[in-house]
Amino acid sequence: MTCDDARDLLEAYHDGELGAEDCARVEAHLQGCAACARELASLRALSDRVRGLGRQPVPDGLATRITSLVAQSAPVPTNQRPWARMAASHLAAALLGAGAVALVASATLRDPAPMNDLVTAHVRGLALEDFGSVRSGNPHAIKPWFAGKLAFSPRVSDLADDGFPLLSGRVDYVAGKPAAALIYGRRQHRITVFIAPAGSTAAAVNGQLQGYNVESWQADGLRYEAVSDLNRDELTNFAALLRTR
Amino acid sequence: MGRREEFERKVLPLLPAAYNLARWITRHPQDAEDAVQDALLRAFRAFDGFHGDDPKPWLLMIVRNACRTAFRRGERWRNVIPLDLAFRGPAAASEADNSPPPDSRLDAPRIHAAIERLPDGLRETLILREIEELSYTEIATVTEVPIGTVMSRLSRARARLREALDENAAPTREAER
Numbered sequence: 001m002t003c004d005d006a007r008d009l010l011e012a013y014h015d016g017e018l019g020a021e022d023c024a025r026v027e028a029h030l031q032g033c034a035a036c037a038r039e040l041a042s043l044r045a046l047s048d049r050v051r052g053l054g055r056q057p058v059p060d061g062l063a064t065r066i067t068s069l070v071a072q073s074a075p076v077p078t079n080q081r082p083w084a085r086m087a088a089s090h091l092a093a094a095l096l097g098a099g100a101v102a103l104v105a106s107a108t109l110r111d112p113a114p115m116n117d118l119v120t121a122h123v124r125g126l127a128l129e130d131f132g133s134v135r136s137g138n139p140h141a142i143k144p145w146f147a148g149k150l151a152f153s154p155r156v157s158d159l160a161d162d163g164f165p166l167l168s169g170r171v172d173y174v175a176g177k178p179a180a181a182l183i184y185g186r187r188q189h190r191i192t193v194f195i196a197p198a199g200s201t202a203a204a205v206n207g208q209l210q211g212y213n214v215e216s217w218q219a220d221g222l223r224y225e226a227v228s229d230l231n232r233d234e235l236t237n238f239a240a241l242l243r244t245r
Numbered sequence: 246m247g248r249r250e251e252f253e254r255k256v257l258p259l260l261p262a263a264y265n266l267a268r269w270i271t272r273h274p275q276d277a278e279d280a281v282q283d284a285l286l287r288a289f290r291a292f293d294g295f296h297g298d299d300p301k302p303w304l305l306m307i308v309r310n311a312c313r314t315a316f317r318r319g320e321r322w323r324n325v326i327p328l329d330l331a332f333r334g335p336a337a338a339s340e341a342d343n344s345p346p347p348d349s350r351l352d353a354p355r356i357h358a359a360i361e362r363l364p365d366g367l368r369e370t371l372i373l374r375e376i377e378e379l380s381y382t383e384i385a386t387v388t389e390v391p392i393g394t395v396m397s398r399l400s401r402a403r404a405r406l407r408e409a410l411d412e413n414a415a416p417t418r419e420a421e422r
Contacts, residue, residue, distance in 0.1 A: 011400055015374065017381050046407055049356050050375040055265035062278055063260055066285045070249065070257075073289060187279055188315040211286060229283075 001029040006036045014043045065231065069211045119212045121172050122192040122227040125181055142169040146180055152222065154180035154195040157245040164191065164238050174225070184238070191228040191238060198223040208232070215239040252292050256300050260285070262377055263308045269372045270312040272361055277312075284311035302383040309369065309387060359409040367402035374399055 006029045012018050013026045030037050143156040149171045158166040164184045172181040172194065179196035198218045206215055213235045216225040226239050263284060267277035284307045288295075295303055360368060366388070373384045384395045 011403070012381075012396065015381070015399075042407070043403065046403055046410075047375055049352065049410070050360070050371065050406070053353055053356060053360075053376070055261050055376060056268040058261050058264045059274065059278055062264065062281065063257070066260065066282055067253070067257065069282070069286055070252065070289045073286060187275060189279065 001025050003029075003033060003036055006030070006033065007039065010036065010040055011043065014040060014047070072208065073211055115207060115209050115214055117175050118194060118214055118225055118227045119209050121174050121181065121194065122190075122212065125170060125172060125183065125192055126190055139166055142166065142182070145169060146171070150178055150180055152197050154182070154222065155220070155245070156182060157242065159184065159238070159241055159245075162241050164241070186228070186230050186234060186238070189228055189230040191226055191230060191235065193242065194225040194227070196223050197221060217243060219243060248292060249289075252289050256285070256288060256292070256304055259301055259304050262301065263304055265376060266305055266369070266372060267308050267312050269360070270309060270365070270369055271315070276315060280311040280315045281308060283315070284308040287311065301377075302379065302386045305373070305377070305379075305387045306389070355410065356406075359406055362409070363402055363405060367398050367405065370395060370398040371402040371406070 006026055009018060009022055009026050013023065018026065030040065139156040139158045143154075146154055146156075146169065156166070156169065160166065164186055166182060167185050167190070168183045170181045170183075172179050174194050174196065177196055179194040182193045182195070184191040184193065198221050208214070212227055212229055213232050214225060214227050215235050215238075216223065217239060218224070224239075224242070226235060226242070228235050228238075230238070260281070264277060264281050267280045267284070268274065271277045271280060284304070288304055288307050291307070297303060360371065363371065369388060370384055373379045373387060379387065381392050381395050381399075384399075385392045388395065390398075
């Protein structure tokens with residue numbers, strides 16, 4: 001075996017990927033070739049140094065958060081992949097647009113329907129990002145867009161300075177009533193804030209559903225409901241910031 | 246045993262491997278955390294479709310895709326930023342780049358920094374081989390490329406790393422390219 005042949009096989013040899021026959025040939029060559037033996041030693045030294053780094057440690061709380069998200073989530077049968085659910089929500093949105101569906105609002109407190117509606121509307125909005133919405137980082141462009149589309153005037157604030165930039169807005173239907181939907185970003189997460197006149201939806205629906213967190217509050221006769229897959233602490237922080245605006 | 250118990254027993258213990266890979270791909274702690282959370286939930290929802298013996302390559306493939314999806318979403322979102330940046334000035338643009346400078350007196354930070362500077366494809370291949378100790382076949386599965394590509398990436402990653410770590414080392418054939 002020549003040095004060139006040996007070098008071609010040396011990394012695979014080092015990685016334990018060679019068959020017995022090739023292993024024996026490489027080892028025979030290494031016996032008599034100091035240069036190739038040095039090359040192998042150098043490969044081993046490099047691997048040892050990289051391995052010495054170990055893994056980067058998992059942040060505190062991540063394991064707990066994932067365990068609890070998994071506990072709340074049911075495995076989806078393999079024929080119901082996210083795209084299938086997205087298609088279903090496209091259909092639902094199309095029907096909504098045609099006014100063919102009347103969502104039944106539930107006024108009872110512990111009924112999960114309103115939270116379901118919020119999460120569904122949030123996911124639907126993300127699936128249809130450019131559908132019937134206004135996209136701008138500028139609240140002064142979004143606010144007038146709602147005029148004439150809603151019977152109330154939602155307060156539109158940007159929280160970009162606090163790391164929650166306003167991305168877009170749209171009109172949605174939650175629990176059968178029109179609501180302004182504002183989309184904020186947080187890293188790659190999206191937060192939808194639904195705003196509707198107070199009293200048009202059921203009372204407090206703070207909580208968690210299918211891995212989504214919901215925070216709600218009322219101010220100036222309007223009801224605010226924030227929905228996101230963002231963790232609870234950051235969503236609470238976001239809600240607190242928005243309330244002070 | 247229920248599917249959730251099986252998932253918790255077989256897949257959740259792989260969290261350190263999942264986070265480590267995500268951390269090296271995204272090079273950002275919070276992005277890695279978000280991607281891993283997303284990936285584990287996706288994995289759980291898809292767990293009924295997993296029938297292999299070793300879930301590690303399967304999970305790491307989902308993690309890698311979650312990191313890339315997050316990056317693409319981030320890209321799309323970054324397209325919206327410039328108006329905003331015009332407001333806040335150019336200083337805001339460099340906010341993300343806050344990694345500490347490598348300490349030349351210590352070996353580990355030097356190696357860490359050198360790996361971080363490798364191109365994406367070389368970096369993930371090196372980590373999957375050296376830290377996660379996956380076989381060439383498993384790396385090919387995770388990174389969705391042929392085995393030949395895995396071998397050449399690994400070889401190039403090592404050559405570049407040796408070059409970066411030891412300027413006096415004799416250049417290897419790969420490094421001469």
